[in-house]
Amino acid sequence: MARLSTWIRFATWPLLALAALEICARVDDSVTYGASPWRNYNHNSLWVHDQLGQRGRPHGQYLKWKLNGGGFRSPEPDPALWHVGVTGASETFGVFESEGQEWPRHLERELNAPGGGVRIAVDNLAWPGLLVSTTRRHLPAMLAYTKPRVMVIYSSPTAYLFRDVAPEEQKTVHLPAADGVQLRIQARVETVIKRVMPERMQNWLRIRQVAKAEAAQKEVFDRVPERIITLYADDLRGIIDDLRAAGVEPVLVTHATLFGKHVEDDVREWLTLWRRGFPMLRENGFLDMENRANDAMRRVAAERGVALADVAARMPVGRQYFADFVHFTDRGAAEMARIVAERVACLRGGTAACLAQPAPGKGK
Amino acid sequence: MGGKNLPIEGKGTGSAILGLRLPPGLTPLDGMLFNSLEFLIFLPIVLCVYFLLPHRGQNRFLLAASCFFYAMWDWRFLFPLLTSTCIDYFCAIRMDASWARNEPNAARKWYLQLSLVTNLGLLGFFKYYNFFQDNFRLLAESAGWHVSPWTLQIILPVGISFYTFQALSYTIDVYRGHLHVTNRFSDFLLCVLYFPHLVAGPIQRANNLLSQVMNPRQVTRQHWVDGMHLICWGFFKKVYVADNLSPLVDRTFGQTAVAGFPAWMAVYAFAVQIYCDFSGYTDIARGVAKLMGFEFVLNFNLPYWATNPQEFWTRWHISLSTWLRDYLYISLGGNRGTAGRTYRNLMLTMIIGGFWHGAAWNFILWGFYHGALLVSHRLASPFLDRLFSWPGAWGEGLSRAVRVAVMFHLTCYGWLLFRATSLEQVIGMTRSLADPLGGYDPDLAWRLAPFVLPLLAVQWVQYLSGRLDFLSFRWLPAEARVVCYSVFAYFVIFRGGVPQSFIYFQF
Numbered sequence: 112m113a114r115l116s117t118w119i120r121f122a123t124w125p126l127l128a129l130a131a132l133e134i135c136a137r138v139d140d141s142v143t144y145g146a147s148p149w150r151n152y153n154h155n156s157l158w159v160h161d162q163l164g165q166r167g168r169p170h171g172q173y174l175k176w177k178l179n180g181g182g183f184r185s186p187e188p189d190p191a192l193w194h195v196g197v198t199g200a201s202e203t204f205g206v207f208e209s210e211g212q213e214w215p216r217h218l219e220r221e222l223n224a225p226g227g228g229v230r231i232a233v234d235n236l237a238w239p240g241l242l243v244s245t246t247r248r249h250l251p252a253m254l255a256y257t258k259p260r261v262m263v264i265y266s267s268p269t270a271y272l273f274r275d276v277a278p279e280e281q282k283t284v285h286l287p288a289a290d291g292v293q294l295r296i297q298a299r300v301e302t303v304i305k306r307v308m309p310e311r312m313q314n315w316l317r318i319r320q321v322a323k324a325e326a327a328q329k330e331v332f333d334r335v336p337e338r339i340i341t342l343y344a345d346d347l348r349g350i351i352d353d354l355r356a357a358g359v360e361p362v363l364v365t366h367a368t369l370f371g372k373h374v375e376d377d378v379r380e381w382l383t384l385w386r387r388g389f390p391m392l393r394e395n396g397f398l399d400m401e402n403r404a405n406d407a408m409r410r411v412a413a414e415r416g417v418a419l420a421d422v423a424a425r426m427p428v429g430r431q432y433f434a435d436f437v438h439f440t441d442r443g444a445a446e447m448a449r450i451v452a453e454r455v456a457c458l459r460g461g462t463a464a465c466l467a468q469p470a471p472g473k474g475k
Numbered sequence: 476m477g478g479k480n481l482p483i484e485g486k487g488t489g490s491a492i493l494g495l496r497l498p499p500g501l502t503p504l505d506g507m508l509f510n511s512l513e514f515l516i517f518l519p520i521v522l523c524v525y526f527l528l529p530h531r532g533q534n535r536f537l538l539a540a541s542c543f544f545y546a547m548w549d550w551r552f553l554f555p556l557l558t559s560t561c562i563d564y565f566c567a568i569r570m571d572a573s574w575a576r577n578e579p580n581a582a583r584k585w586y587l588q589l590s591l592v593t594n595l596g597l598l599g600f601f602k603y604y605n606f607f608q609d610n611f612r613l614l615a616e617s618a619g620w621h622v623s624p625w626t627l628q629i630i631l632p633v634g635i636s637f638y639t640f641q642a643l644s645y646t647i648d649v650y651r652g653h654l655h656v657t658n659r660f661s662d663f664l665l666c667v668l669y670f671p672h673l674v675a676g677p678i679q680r681a682n683n684l685l686s687q688v689m690n691p692r693q694v695t696r697q698h699w700v701d702g703m704h705l706i707c708w709g710f711f712k713k714v715y716v717a718d719n720l721s722p723l724v725d726r727t728f729g730q731t732a733v734a735g736f737p738a739w740m741a742v743y744a745f746a747v748q749i750y751c752d753f754s755g756y757t758d759i760a761r762g763v764a765k766l767m768g769f770e771f772v773l774n775f776n777l778p779y780w781a782t783n784p785q786e787f788w789t790r791w792h793i794s795l796s797t798w799l800r801d802y803l804y805i806s807l808g809g810n811r812g813t814a815g816r817t818y819r820n821l822m823l824t825m826i827i828g829g830f831w832h833g834a835a836w837n838f839i840l841w842g843f844y845h846g847a848l849l850v851s852h853r854l855a856s857p858f859l860d861r862l863f864s865w866p867g868a869w870g871e872g873l874s875r876a877v878r879v880a881v882m883f884h885l886t887c888y889g890w891l892l893f894r895a896t897s898l899e900q901v902i903g904m905t906r907s908l909a910d911p912l913g914g915y916d917p918d919l920a921w922r923l924a925p926f927v928l929p930l931l932a933v934q935w936v937q938y939l940s941g942r943l944d945f946l947s948f949r950w951l952p953a954e955a956r957v958v959c960y961s962v963f964a965y966f967v968i969f970r971g972g973v974p975q976s977f978i979y980f981q982f
Contacts, residue, residue: 124957131961139970142925299969307512 129296136295144174151293158238163248167238175210181256184235185215188257192232195222195455196259196359198246200267203237205444207434212441217448218263222456234259242270243346247353254357261458262354263451264347265364265422267437268404269397271339272389314380317387324390332392335400344407351415362454363412364420365405367447369436370398371428378430385436420454422447507547509759510714517544518763525767530691534665537767544670545633552632555597556668563642564663566590567649571656574649583650590646598639601632606834634674636831640798642667645681647802654682662688669769671760675753677774677794684769692768702765704947707960709758710967712751716926718972720748723922728894731903734914738907740923745894746887747927750778753792773943779886780938782878783856784848787886799828818853822846832893837901841892848885 137148146152157171157178167182179187184204188194197203197215205213219233234257236246243266246253305313325331347363354361369381382394392400405423412419426432432443439447507513521540525533546553566586573583615621645663648654657663666684667673727733727741754775761771778791788796804824810817822843829842852859863874888908895901907913937945948956 120953123954127954127957128961128964131958132965135962135965136969139965303968 129294132296133294136299140295144172146172152295153293163252164245165238166249166252176205181252183253183256184213184237185257186232188234189232190258191230193229194257194259195219195231195233196236196253196257196262197233197265198241198253198262199237199265199364200241200270201237201239202267202437202439203235203265204239204241205235206239206438208439208441208444212444214439214444214447214451217445218452218455221448221452236262237265240270242266243343243350247346247350250350250353250357254359259359261362261455262359263362263364263420263455264350265366265451266343266347267366268340268343268400269385269389269437271343271404272335272391310380314383317380317383321383321386321390324387328391330391332396334396335392335403340400340403340407343404344411347408347411348415351411351417360418360458362418362420362451362458363408364451364454365408365423366401367422367426367437368398368401369428369430369433371426372398374398381436418454418458420451422450425450507544509756509763510710513547522766526694533692533767534661534688537670538661538665538668541665541668541670541673545668545673548633548674555601555632555635556638557664559594559597559639559642560664560667562593563590563646564660567646567656567663568658570646570649574652587646587650590643594639594643598635601635603834637676637678638667638673640678640795640831641672641681644678644798644802645685648680648682654685657685657689659689669764671763671769672771675756675760676792677757677760677772678798679771679794680798683772687769694766694768698765698768700949701944701947702762703960704944705758705762705765707762707963707967708946709755709760709762711755711963712758712930713755714971715966716930717748717752717755719926719970720744720751720923721972723919724748724894728896728900731900733904733907735907735910736913736915737919738904739911740919742887742891742904742908743927744923746779746883746890747923747930749890749893750775751930776943777934777938779883780879780934781882781886782875783859783882784845784852784885787882788845788849795828795831799824803827818850821849821853825849836898837892837895840901841889844889844892848889 137146140146140152141148144152146156152173154173156173157168157176158165159168159171159182160166167178167184169178169180169182171178171182176184179185181188195218197218203213203215205215208214213235215233215235215237219231222231222233236253236257243264246264246266351361351363369378374382382397385397386392386394389397401423405421409419409421411417426443426446430440432440432446434440434443507517517540521537524536528536542553545556566589569586570583573586645654645666649656662685663681665688666679666681669679669684669688672679724741724745727737728745733741757774761774764771772794774792774794776790776793778787781787781790804820807820807823808816809820823846825846826839826842829838829840829845832838832841863878865871865874891904891908892901895904933946937943948959951959
C-alpha cells in the first residue's frame with residue numbers, strides 16, 4: 112500500500128510540473144503582452160470574419176503584432192499627414208522582423224528622411240494571405256480609414272494557386288481551433304523542439320509532409336498554368352482601375368524571393384519549405400511562377416502607365432535579407448523599403464513626371 | 476585598448492536560439508559550452524558510464540571524457556596543455572624527492588623555475604605575444620623608428636589562463652612542502668583536465684582536488700539535490716539573466732555617445748550580466764562536479780553585497796583572488812613590510828590580476844583601479860569606521876546599506892573600465908555618468924527589471940538568511956520543489972536570451 116502511494120505521489124510530479132509551466136506561460140503572456148490568462152491566446156486575437164471574409168480585428172493584439180482601430184498593423188492614421196497605403200500579404204504585414212522593422216515602417220522612415228518636405232505616414236494595410244482580388248473587396252474600407260494619396264501593391268502570386276482551385280476561397284493563415292482549452296506551453300515546446308532539431312532532420316520531415324500532401328492533391332503542376340497568371344494580371348488591372356477611380360495613385364512592386372534568379376544548393380531546402388504550403392506545385396515551378404507573374408506585372412504597369420518598383424530585379428538575395436523563402440529579415444525589410452521609397456518619392460512630382468524618369472537601377 | 480579586440484579563446488558560435496546553442500545541422504561540433512545541445516547530450520552519457528565503473532575506471536573514463544570535451548574546441552589545444560602538465564608532474568616528483576632527502580631549497584628551486592617558465596612561457600606566448608608586439612611597434616613608431624615585427628596569427632587555447640594557474644598551484648605547493656605528490660600521472664592529469672572546471676574555473680588547487688581524485692568518491696542523494704539546484708540556478712543566471720541583458724549592454728557600449736541615464740543603465744546591466752554569466756558558469760561547473768561526488772570551492776559569495784573593496788575580493792572570483800593572495804601577494808612580501816611595501820604589493824597583485832583577464836590596457840586599468848580602491852580603503856578605514864558607526868540596530872543596518880550601495884557603485888565604475896572599447900569611451904561615459912538624469916527613459920529601467928529583480932529578490936533572501944543554498948528548497952515538500960524547479964525551467968527554456976559565449980571564456 113505504501114509502495115502504491117509512493118508511486119501515485121511520483122505520478123503527480125509530471126502533472127504538477129505541467130501545471131506550473133502552463134501557469135508560467137499564462138502569467139508571462141499576461142505580463143508581456145497584456146493577454147488574458149483565462150482565455151485562449153492565439154492568432155484568432157488578430158482576425159474577425161464578416162461578409163467580406165477575414166480582416167484585421169480592430170485593436171487586435173497577439174504577441175508582437177498590434178493592430179490599430181481599423182484592424183491594420185499601423186499607428187492610428189493622422190489626417191494632417193500625407194498618407195501612403197501599402198497592401199500585400201504576410202511579407203508586408205511582417206512576420207520575422209523585429210517590432211517596428213517591417214518594411215512599411217522602414218518605408219515611412221525613408222520617405223521622411225531629412226529634406227523630404229511634407230511629412231508622410233505609411234499605413235500597412237496588408238495581412239497574411241491577402242490576394243489582390245481580396246484587397247479589392249476590402250479597398251473601400253481601407254481607403255475610408257486611411258485616405259491615402261498613393262497605394263503601394265506588393266502582392267504574392269503564390270496564393271493564386273489556391274484561388275485557381277476555389278476562386279472564392281481565400282488562403283489565410285492557419286488558425287488553431289477557437290474552442291476548448293489550449294495549453295500555451297504546447298506551442299512553446301513545439302517551437303523549442305523545432306529549433307533544437309538539426310536542420311537536416313527538419314528538412315527530411317518536410318519532404319515527408321510534402322509527399323503526403325502531394326498524394327492528397329487532385330492535380331500537381333510542374334509549371335503554373337497560364338490561366339493563373341492571367342487571373343493575376345486581370346486582378347492587377349482591376350485594382351489599378353479601382354484605385355484611380357477613388358483618386359489614389361497605385362505603385363506596383365514586383366515580388367522578390369530568397370532565391371533571386373536561380374536556386375543555389377545552399378538554399379534549396381527553403382524551396383521544400385515553401386512547397387509545404389502549396390503542395391500542388393512542384394519545386395521547380397515556383398521560380399518560374401514568380402518570373403512569369405513579375406513579367407505580367409511589368410506588362411500591366413507599362414500598359415496602364417503605373418509606377419513600378421522592380422524589387423524582384425534589384426533586391427539582393429541571401430539569408431541576411433530573407434528569413435525564409437519570401438519573408439524579410441530586418442535588413443531585408445530595410446533594403447526593400449529603400450527600393451520602394453525611390454519610386455514613391457518621385458510620385459510627389461506627379462505621376463507623369465515620375466513615369467518619365469528612368470526606373471532606378473534599370474540596365475544594371 | 477578594449478575587450479572587444481581580445482582574441483577569444485576557442486572558436487565558433489554556431490546558430491543559437493532559445494537558450495540552447497545548436498549545432499548547424501549535424502555538422503561537427505565546435506566547442507562544448509555548458510549551454511549547448513552538445514553538452515546536454517554529453518553529460519548524461521558521461522554520468523551513465525561513470526556510475527557503472529569502479530573508482531579507477533571512473534578516473535580513466537573521466538580523463539578520456541575530459542580530453543574529448545577539450546578536443547571539441549580544437550584538438551590541437553591539447554598539446555600545450557599536455558606539455559605543461561607533463562613538465563609540472565616531472566618537476567613536482569623531483570621536488571618531492573628532494574624534500575624526502577631533506578635537501579636545501581636551492582635544489583628544488585630549479586624545478587620550480589622550470590615549471591614557472593614553462594607555464595608562464597606558454598601563457599605569455601599564446602595570450603600576450605601579440606599585445607607586447609603591438610605595443611612595442613607603437614612605441615617604436617612614436618620614437619620615429621620603423622619596425623616590422625614578426626606577426627603571428629595565434630589562436631588562444633581555451634581555458635589556458637585557468638589551467639596554468641591550477642597547474643602552478645600544484646608545483647608551488649609541492650615546492651613549499653604543503654603538498655605531497657601523486658605518483659599516478661593520470662590522477663594529476665585528471666586534476667588539471669577535469670572538464671567541469673577546465674575552461675573557466677573555478678581554479679581548483681591541487682590540495683583540494685587531488686585527494687578527491689585519488690580516493691573513491693561517495694555520491695549520495697544529497698549530492699544530486701545540491702548539484703541539480705546549482706545547475707538550475709546557474710542556467711537561470713546565465714541563460715535568463717545574462718543572455719537577456721547582453722543585447723542591451725552591447726547596444727549601449729556600441730554607441731559613440733551615450734546620455735547619462737542610458738549609460739548608468741548599461742553599467743548596471745553589465746554588472747549584473749558579468750556576475751550572472753560567470754557565477755552561472757561556476758554554479759553549473761560545481762553542480763556537474765557534485766553529481767559525480769566532487770566538491771569544488773565556492774567561487775562567488777554575493778559579491779555585490781560587500782561593504783568595502785577588501786570584502787568584495789573575498790566574495791568575487793574567490794578562487795582567483797585567493798590564488799593571487801597565496802601565490803603572488805604573499806610571495807611579494809604581503810603585509811609583512813612597511814605600509815608602503817604593502818600598498819605596492821597590493822597594487823602589483825591587482826594589476827597582474829587585471830592583466831590575467833586579458834591582454835589589453837583596459838584590463839590593466841581595471842586592475843589598477845581595484846588596487847587603488849584597496850589601498851584607499853586601507854588608508855581611509857579608520858576614518859570610514861568612525862563615519863559609519865551609527866548607533867542602534869537601525870543605524871547599523873542603515874550604515875551597512877549605505878556602504879553596500881557605495882561599494883556597488885564603485886564596482887560598477889570598475890566594470891565600465893573593464894567593458895569599454897576605448898579610452899575615449901571611458902572618458903565619454905564617465906562624463907555621461909555625472910549627469911544621471913540625462914536622456915531619462917523609464918522604459919529602459921523597466922526593460923532591465925524582469926531580469927534584475929528576481930536575482931535581487933533571491934540574493935536578498937540569501938543575504939539575510941546567510942544560506943546560499945536557499946534555492947535548493949530543502950525546506951519545502953517534494954511537490955513544492957517540483958513546482959519551483961518547473962518555474963526555473965520555464966525561464967531558462969522559454970525566456971532565455973539569444974545564447975552568448977561565457978564572457979570568462981576569453982580569459
